[in-house]
Amino acid sequence: MSHLKRSLGIGLWFMFLTLPLMVVRVNTVSREVEWRWSNLVWVGICAFAIAWFWQFSIERRAAQRAKVAAEPHPEKDRPSLAQRLADDPVLSRRVLLAAALIALIFPWAVSTTQNFYHVNVMVSALIFVVLGLGLNITVGLAGLLDLGYIAFFAVGAYTYALLAKGFGLGFWMCLPLGGVMGMLFGVVLGFPILRLRGDYLAIVTLGFGSITKIVLENWDTVFGGAAGIAGIPRPDFFGLPLDGREKSIYTYYIVLALVAVTIFVTNRLKNSRVGRAWMALREDEIACVAMGVDMARTKLSAYALGAFWAGLAGVIFAAHNNFINPDSFTFMDSAMVLAMVVLGGMGSILGVIIASLALKLLPEYLRAFAEYRMLVFGAVMVLMMIFRPQGLINNMRRKYEYDTADVESNDGGK
Amino acid sequence: MDFQYLFELLCGGVVKGSIYALIALGYTMVYGIIQLINFAHGEIYMIGAFVAFIVAGVLTLTGYSGLGILPLAALIAVIYAAAYGYTLEKIAYRPLRNAPRLSPLISAIGASIFLMNYVQLVQTPDFLPFPELVPDFEFLGDLTQFMSSVDVVILAVTTVTMIALTVLIKYTRIGKAMRATQQDMVMARLVGVNVDRVISATFIIGSVLAAIGGVLIASRTGQINSAIGFMAGIKAFTAAVLGGIGNIPGAVLGGLVLGVAETFGAGYISSAYEDVFAFGLLVLILILRPAGLLGKAVKQKV
Structure with missing residues (x-):
C-alpha cells in the first residue's frame, strides 16, 4: 500500500x-x-x-545484497553464459567458427547487384565496433575516461582524405599512415594530461575533442571547413574495376579483417605485461606506481593504442563514405562510442562488440525509434550504472582462487 | 592602442564572465561535497531558460505586458530548475553514492544526453527567439556604448545573487551543514547533519543559480535552443576548474577570468576560435596549476 x-x-x-x-x-x-x-x-x-x-x-x-552479506561462505556465483562459453574450448571454438562463417557469407547473402544497403549499414556498424574496441583499451582496460575519442577518428579520416586528394596516395598506403597519425595525436595530447586523474582528464579530453572539431570547421583552406571534403576515392582492389556492390563488399571484408585483428590484439594485450599494468593502473594508481609500473609509459601506451585504432577506423570511414565533414565528429559521437564500451561492459571484448552492433544497427532498422535514439541512450546509460554497472557481459579476468574456509581454519589451527 | 575598444571588450567579458560564474558556482558546490562533475548542470541551465521562454511567451501572447513578466518568468524558471535538479540527484546520482568514481560520471553524461534530447523532442530542435523583457534604461546615457541595459541587469542580479549565496553559506544553518559535509561527510553525519538533505539542498541551490544564469543570458543573446546547455556547461566547468574546483570565490574569479580571456581572444585574434581560447586556457591551467588559481593542492593519502 x-x-x-x-x-x-x-x-x-x-x-x-x-x-x-x-x-x-x-x-x-x-x-x-x-x-x-x-x-x-x-x-x-x-x-x-x-x-x-x-x-x-x-x-x-x-534483498539480494543482504542475502549475500548474511551468508558467511557465499556459494560461488553461477557462471554466466559467456563464462561457460569461454570455459568450454570445444563449444567456444564451434561458436567462433559459426560466427566467422556467418560474417564471411553475410554480404553475399543479403545483397543484390542493385541493392546493397544492408552491406553498407554493416560496414558502418563494424567501423564503430573497431572504435568501440579501441576506446575499450583506453577506458575499459586502463580506466582513462576519454570524452574526445572521436577526434582521433577524425584525424584518421582527414589524413586519408587529404593524402588521397592532395598527393594521390592509395588506400593501402594511407591505412597505416592514418593509424600512425592517430597514434601521434594520442601521444601529443597524452603528454600534458598525464598528471590528471578521472574527472579532470575527462573534461580536458572533451576540450580537445571540441577544439579538433572547431579547427576542422574553421580552417577551410586545408580542411574544407563545414562543407568538408568530397570525392574521396574508395579502396582499390589491385587496380581492378569494381561495381558499386563489389566495392561495398570489398570494404566490408576490409573492416571485418580489421575487427578480427583488433580482437586478436586486444585479447593478447589484455594478458600481457602492459595489459596487466593498465588494469593495475585502473584499479589504483598510487599502488600501481608503488609496485614499480612506469605510470607515464603505461598511460601513454594506452592512449596511443586507443588512438591508433580510431585512426585506422577513420581511414576506412572516409574511404567508405567518399565524403567527410566535421559533423561526423561531434561530442555525441564520442558519447555514443563511450556508451558502447560502458553498456558492453568495460574491458569485455565480446560485450563491446555486441553493444556496438546493437547501438548502431537498432536505430538503422527501427526508423520509428531513431528519433528517440539519443533519449534512450541517455536513459540506458544512467540505468545501466545503477542496476548493472559491470555491463552486458562481465569482463572476465584470470584469477587465482583459493578457498577462504581453508585459509581460516589453517590460521585457527596455529 | 584603441582604449574604447579595449573597454568595450572588458565590459563584455565581465558580463559574460559573471554568467559563467553563476553556473560555475553550481558545479563547484556539488563537486566540493560529493566530488562529482554534474555534467547535467548545463542542461538544468537550459531548462531554466526554456521554462522562462515558455512562461514569457504564454504571457505575452495572451495579452499581458509590462515589467512583471521578467521576474515572474524568472521565478517559475527557478522553481522548475530547482525541481529538476532535485529529481536528477535523486534518480541519477543518489543510488551511486558509494559506487566507483567513473559510475556517477557516466550516469551524469547519460542524464545530460537524456535531458537535452527530452527538451529537443517535446519542444523543438530549432533556435527560438527569446523575447526582449528588459526595458531600455534612460539613466544609462552615454554608457550604452559599452553596456546595454540587459548587461546592467545581469551585473546587478549576479552581484546580489553572489552576496546572497555568501550569506547563506556563511551564516545560515544549512550553509554551516554544507561546509561541514564538504569537509568530512562521515564526521558531519556523526554530529547529526542529515547529509542526504544537505546534498539535495546543494543541488537545489546550484540549479537555482544556473536557472538565473540561463534566463539572464537568454535575454542577452536573444535566442535559445535545446543544445545551449552543453557549451555553457563546459565553459562553466572550465571556470570552476580555473578557480580551483570546490572553492566558491574561486568559481567567481574563474568565471570572470574566463569571460574576459574569451572576449579578448575573440576581439583581438579571431571570433571563430572563441571556444578554442576557453579550452586552451583550461588545458594550460590544468598543466601549470592543477589545483586552480585559488585552490590548494591536496596531497593524496594511500
Whole structure:
C-alpha cells in the first residue's frame, strides 16, 4: 500500500515537473500557444508504472545484497553464459567458427547487384565496433575516461582524405599512415594530461575533442571547413574495376579483417605485461606506481593504442563514405562510442562488440525509434550504472582462487 | 592602442564572465561535497531558460505586458530548475553514492544526453527567439556604448545573487551543514547533519543559480535552443576548474577570468576560435596549476 502511495506521489511529481515543457509549446512564428494536455496524462501513467517497478527493483537488489552479506561462505556465483562459453574450448571454438562463417557469407547473402544497403549499414556498424574496441583499451582496460575519442577518428579520416586528394596516395598506403597519425595525436595530447586523474582528464579530453572539431570547421583552406571534403576515392582492389556492390563488399571484408585483428590484439594485450599494468593502473594508481609500473609509459601506451585504432577506423570511414565533414565528429559521437564500451561492459571484448552492433544497427532498422535514439541512450546509460554497472557481459579476468574456509581454519589451527 | 575598444571588450567579458560564474558556482558546490562533475548542470541551465521562454511567451501572447513578466518568468524558471535538479540527484546520482568514481560520471553524461534530447523532442530542435523583457534604461546615457541595459541587469542580479549565496553559506544553518559535509561527510553525519538533505539542498541551490544564469543570458543573446546547455556547461566547468574546483570565490574569479580571456581572444585574434581560447586556457591551467588559481593542492593519502 505504501508502494502505491509513493508511486502515486511520484506520478504527480513528474506531471508537475513536465508541465511547462511537455504541455505548452509556444510558436513564435504564428504567435500561437499550443496546449498538449494529453501528454500530461501519459507522463502521469508512465511515471506511476516506472516508479512502481523502480521500487520493486531497488528492494530486490537490497534483498539480494543482504542475502549475500548474511551468508558467511557465499556459494560461488553461477557462471554466466559467456563464462561457460569461454570455459568450454570445444563449444567456444564451434561458436567462433559459426560466427566467422556467418560474417564471411553475410554480404553475399543479403545483397543484390542493385541493392546493397544492408552491406553498407554493416560496414558502418563494424567501423564503430573497431572504435568501440579501441576506446575499450583506453577506458575499459586502463580506466582513462576519454570524452574526445572521436577526434582521433577524425584525424584518421582527414589524413586519408587529404593524402588521397592532395598527393594521390592509395588506400593501402594511407591505412597505416592514418593509424600512425592517430597514434601521434594520442601521444601529443597524452603528454600534458598525464598528471590528471578521472574527472579532470575527462573534461580536458572533451576540450580537445571540441577544439579538433572547431579547427576542422574553421580552417577551410586545408580542411574544407563545414562543407568538408568530397570525392574521396574508395579502396582499390589491385587496380581492378569494381561495381558499386563489389566495392561495398570489398570494404566490408576490409573492416571485418580489421575487427578480427583488433580482437586478436586486444585479447593478447589484455594478458600481457602492459595489459596487466593498465588494469593495475585502473584499479589504483598510487599502488600501481608503488609496485614499480612506469605510470607515464603505461598511460601513454594506452592512449596511443586507443588512438591508433580510431585512426585506422577513420581511414576506412572516409574511404567508405567518399565524403567527410566535421559533423561526423561531434561530442555525441564520442558519447555514443563511450556508451558502447560502458553498456558492453568495460574491458569485455565480446560485450563491446555486441553493444556496438546493437547501438548502431537498432536505430538503422527501427526508423520509428531513431528519433528517440539519443533519449534512450541517455536513459540506458544512467540505468545501466545503477542496476548493472559491470555491463552486458562481465569482463572476465584470470584469477587465482583459493578457498577462504581453508585459509581460516589453517590460521585457527596455529 | 584603441582604449574604447579595449573597454568595450572588458565590459563584455565581465558580463559574460559573471554568467559563467553563476553556473560555475553550481558545479563547484556539488563537486566540493560529493566530488562529482554534474555534467547535467548545463542542461538544468537550459531548462531554466526554456521554462522562462515558455512562461514569457504564454504571457505575452495572451495579452499581458509590462515589467512583471521578467521576474515572474524568472521565478517559475527557478522553481522548475530547482525541481529538476532535485529529481536528477535523486534518480541519477543518489543510488551511486558509494559506487566507483567513473559510475556517477557516466550516469551524469547519460542524464545530460537524456535531458537535452527530452527538451529537443517535446519542444523543438530549432533556435527560438527569446523575447526582449528588459526595458531600455534612460539613466544609462552615454554608457550604452559599452553596456546595454540587459548587461546592467545581469551585473546587478549576479552581484546580489553572489552576496546572497555568501550569506547563506556563511551564516545560515544549512550553509554551516554544507561546509561541514564538504569537509568530512562521515564526521558531519556523526554530529547529526542529515547529509542526504544537505546534498539535495546543494543541488537545489546550484540549479537555482544556473536557472538565473540561463534566463539572464537568454535575454542577452536573444535566442535559445535545446543544445545551449552543453557549451555553457563546459565553459562553466572550465571556470570552476580555473578557480580551483570546490572553492566558491574561486568559481567567481574563474568565471570572470574566463569571460574576459574569451572576449579578448575573440576581439583581438579571431571570433571563430572563441571556444578554442576557453579550452586552451583550461588545458594550460590544468598543466601549470592543477589545483586552480585559488585552490590548494591536496596531497593524496594511500
